[in-house]
Amino acid sequence: APFYSDTTGKRGRPAIGLSRMLRMYVVQQCFGLSDEGTEDAVYDSQAIRGFIGIDLGRESAPDATTLLRFRRLLETHQLTRVLFETINQHLASRGLLLKEGTIVDATLIAAPPSVKNREGKRDPEMHQAKKGNQWHFGMKAHVGVDATSGLVHSVVGTAANVADVTQVDQLLHGAETYVSGDAGYTGAAKRPEHAERDVVWSIAARPSSYKHHGKDSVLYRVKRKVEYAKAQLRAKVEHPFQVIKVRFNHRKVRYRGLEKNTAQLFSLFGLANLVLAKRYLQRTAG
16 A cells, blocks of 8 residues: 555554555445545444444544545545556456447536535536536536446546537547447547547437438338337446446535546446446346
């Protein structure tokens, strides 16, 4: 642990072991807690204390400030990305990242639109984007997902107003033979950064591109079936979003700025992959 120093022999409390701090950080991410809320959860839950390895009869739990410093350490040295990559290396060794195809998608994560804060203004790194008929303020989490297992292999964080199609190049690992995406990725194949990429592009067609055939025509019905098949393939990409937003309660950004929030996304999607890998193994075993 080259970035995590031991303060034994120095003034103040001895350093909490790295394993314990990492487990406390995992608890924070999986339950969507603040630093103070995580400290309280350690005292309130015997299961959480057991997971972290804290015996309150012999020692006190790490406090919120200790967790804050640990989290900043992870952010400063980009260790959440290392955590994400380490989890994926483990899953790949189990044969769960086949790299045959990639599904790309993005989800909006809301940021507080209020100006009632210390700075008196909204986060300048967050922006507005329209989805359907509604405007949303915040950021986007762009992901590349393994088409077979549904596990996330690439993550990019941007402001909400960044077009999905501009991020595809960063979401592909380079070994895939096909790429799948919704209509927001129309035109991806023609972008210059993909000129040398030898893949099959399976991008959803906008309904307006074939509705002129008429709903009763054979061509229209065939096109609808093709689009339905594409949608079934893309459905896997929603699973990691469901885990981080519903199970981990990450519907809103926790920090100001893209850097800190993107760092957290690596942790969240890495942990989501562990949840999804368990489901995938149970499904294939049964």
